[in-house]
Amino acid sequence: MEQQQMIHQYLNTLQRYLARLSPAEAKEVIREIESHIFDLIEQCEAAGQQADAASILQGFGEPRQLAEQYVAHMTAGAPPPLGFRAIQRVKHGVTAGLYYSMAAFGFLTSFSLLFLAGAKLITPDAVGVWAMSEGNSLTIAFLAEPFPKEQELMGMALVPVAAVLGVLVMWLTRRILTVLKSQL
Amino acid sequence: MTTDDKSQEKWEVQLRKGSLELVILAALKDRTLYGLELLKVLQSFKSTAITEGTLYPLLDRLKREELMDAKWVQEGDIRPRKYYCLTAQGETKLADLTNLWRQSVQDIEYLLAHPGPDPIKVSGV
Numbered sequence: 150m151e152q153q154q155m156i157h158q159y160l161n162t163l164q165r166y167l168a169r170l171s172p173a174e175a176k177e178v179i180r181e182i183e184s185h186i187f188d189l190i191e192q193c194e195a196a197g198q199q200a201d202a203a204s205i206l207q208g209f210g211e212p213r214q215l216a217e218q219y220v221a222h223m224t225a226g227a228p229p230p231l232g233f234r235a236i237q238r239v240k241h242g243v244t245a246g247l248y249y250s251m252a253a254f255g256f257l258t259s260f261s262l263l264f265l266a267g268a269k270l271i272t273p274d275a276v277g278v279w280a281m282s283e284g285n286s287l288t289i290a291f292l293a294e295p296f297p298k299e300q301e302l303m304g305m306a307l308v309p310v311a312a313v314l315g316v317l318v319m320w321l322t323r324r325i326l327t328v329l330k331s332q333l
Numbered sequence: 334m335t336t337d338d339k340s341q342e343k344w345e346v347q348l349r350k351g352s353l354e355l356v357i358l359a360a361l362k363d364r365t366l367y368g369l370e371l372l373k374v375l376q377s378f379k380s381t382a383i384t385e386g387t388l389y390p391l392l393d394r395l396k397r398e399e400l401m402d403a404k405w406v407q408e409g410d411i412r413p414r415k416y417y418c419l420t421a422q423g424e425t426k427l428a429d430l431t432n433l434w435r436q437s438v439q440d441i442e443y444l445l446a447h448p449g450p451d452p453i454k455v456s457g458v
Contacts, residue, residue: 210386218390
């Protein structure tokens with residue numbers, strides 16, 4: 150009886166996954182598989198063996214995967230449902246918007262860093278990075294009255310650090326833009 | 334299992350997949366079989382052994398493509414069974430696939446029979 154129940158449960162689950170077929174088509178599929186299973190069980194019993202529902206069902210695989218194969222023809226080559234074109238347009242808009250804002254953000258950051266490096270080189274005393282409030286805030290600034298030297302971070306090392314960072318950000322931006330452009 | 338065994342198995346699976354449609358059409362040529370019967374025929378050959386889960390959805394597809402016809406038949410007391418046979422379109426398809434298969438086997442056999450270093454006669458280039 151437990152065997153019967155296992156088969157029943159399998160077919161019920163399969164039927165649920167076949168919901169995309171018409172009821173008549175789904176019924177036809179179930180009927181054929183059911184017939185196959187009971188044929189096998191009868192053959193086992195005729196040979197004097199105990200039928201093993203689990204091993205019979207194993208040949209059919211998971212109900213969901215089996216159903217997917219029956220439903221596959223419905224999704225293969227089918228045009229996208231109505232309304233999908235609008236999503237494509239929105240996606241395209243997002244990509245274009247993303248492209249330009251990425252370009253603006255990336256190059257602005259890059260140029261700022263390069264400018265900072267140049268400025269520090271030309272007016273070392275007025276430009277720098279300072280830590281204030283005992284490290285709770287960080288200031289990058291041009292100042293007429295510079296902070297005490299002890300509080301400045303990096304000092305002249307800011308020039309190569311900012312320059313390298315600037316070049317790196319520019320390179321990264323160009324890489325990202327290349328990827329985005331191929332999606333446009 | 335070594336990598337070689339694995340890649341060999343992969344190749345076997347691909348080959349079986351690719352030739353399955355031809356295999357089923359050939360098994361049903363001038364014959365009417367129900368699913369379980371057909372499955373047992375296919376499982377009796379080493380290179381065409383497939384499972385129920387592969388066979389039935391494929392039969393469903395071939396029927397949709399009108400390459401085969403199916404009807405429920407009840408004989409005596411036993412449960413009705415769904416029998417499959419080829420349609421005229423299925424016969425044509427079988428003939429086409431048979432030609433492709435034979436051409437492919439012939440070409441590969443030729444290559445296997447003509448190893449280097451002698452050059453292979455290339456025609457039409």
